[in-house]
Amino acid sequence: SGISLTVYKETDSTNTRLRELATEGAPEGTAVIAGMQTGGKGRLGRKFFSPSDTGLYMSILLRPEMTAADAVRITTAAAVAVADAVEKISGRKADIKWVNDVYIDGRKICGILTEAAFSLENGGLDYAVCGIGINVYEPEGGFPEDIKDIAGAVLDTPADDVRNRLAALVLENFMGYYHKLSENSFLQGYQSRLMWRGEDINLIRGSEITPAKLIDADEKCRLLVKYEDGTEDTISSGEISIRKR
Ligand code: ATP
Incomplete structure (x- = not known):
């Protein structure tokens, strides 16, 4: 099954948009990409700073047959997919901070928020929406005060077509890991990049x-x-x- 992509110049939150599409019956592999988010979300009601032109914001719809506990692995597989992709694009090493934040040189370049919906009929997982926000470049004027010591970007200088290439790579890597989730194909890439291992x-x-x-x-x-x-x-x-x- 392929990926069907909708690109928005701007949306409130790619996860919110995709959850609407999921409710309308969109199939697994439906993806939403936005050039900016006006209400980017993080875990636990936090906000994800999502300015235009310098970031990549995307969400992928999954309809997995698995338990909620297993669904955690969707989120970590996404972190490995992002790490693979940004390493390839930037030539820099990426680390993963447990559970699913991707870092380069000690700075967070990506946040991942997976939201799951459960079926009222059988209590099983109905769908999951995996949202990925990446700081491709530092925004003009820098990151806002509250995250300026935490946040970083994949690249220092603009390069051709980076956001499109990055989006394609992340999607391809992620679907690869997702289809082999039961084989733990992402695990080695996760463990080897785990920040503070042994510390x-x-x-x-x-x-x-x-x-x-x-x-x-x-x-x-x-x-x-x-x-x-x-x-x-x-x-x-x-x-x-x-x-x-
Ligand atoms: P933490 O990064 O503290 O472990 P988390 O995994 O819950 O938290 P996310 O849900 O990925 O974080 O994102 C929200 C948090 O990430 C915010 O509270 C803020 O500290 C930080 N943040 C927000 N926007 C960005 C951004 N564009 N780049 C890097 N970090 C950000």
């Missing part, structure tokens, strides 16, 4: 902060950690930060 981190869950060593990620994209008392654990939600020495 001392802080696990942040609510107001609780626990020091631990980050060992690896497993096939369910859980984090394997070792606490200071030597016990190991697998973590499936929360946030991490590096521990300053």
Whole structure:
């Protein structure tokens, strides 16, 4: 099955737009790309800064037959697809911060938000919309104050047709991983790029902060950690930060 693409100059959120199309019965592989988003979304109600001309904002509709727990892997496969694509385009190494943020040189160049809808009939997954926002270039005037220390871009200088090439590469890589999700084809690319692997981190869950060593990620994209008392654990939600020495 192929990809059917709709390109908008501007939309509120490519995820929101695509969820509307999903409700109208759009098939798996339907994708929306926008030149800018007026209401770009991040996880947990956060905002994704989505200016025109310098970014790539796209969402892909999936209708997988899998459990909600397995759907986490869609999001991490997308991170690997983006990492592959931006490395190819830029020649720079990309890292993945658990769970699914893509970084270059310590700066976040991509955010991914997967939203799932469940069927009321059987409680199974009805569809998932995987949204990917990439800072291709730094916007004129720089990133806004609140993210200027975090955000970065794939390229420093404009190059020919980059956004189209990047979009095509991400879609192609992603559908490749998606169709081989059960074989964990994305896992090696995920583990090898996992930021802070082998390092001392802080696990942040609510107001609780626990020091631990980050060992690896497993096939369910859980984090394997070792606490200071030597016990190991697998973590499936929360946030991490590096521990300053
Ligand atoms: P975090 O990056 O803190 O782990 P997250 O994975 O929940 O959070 P996203 O949902 O990907 O983040 O995006 C929202 C967050 O990303 C915002 O709170 C902001 O800190 C940051 N952000 C927003 N817009 C951009 C952007 N264009 N480039 C990089 N980072 C951004």
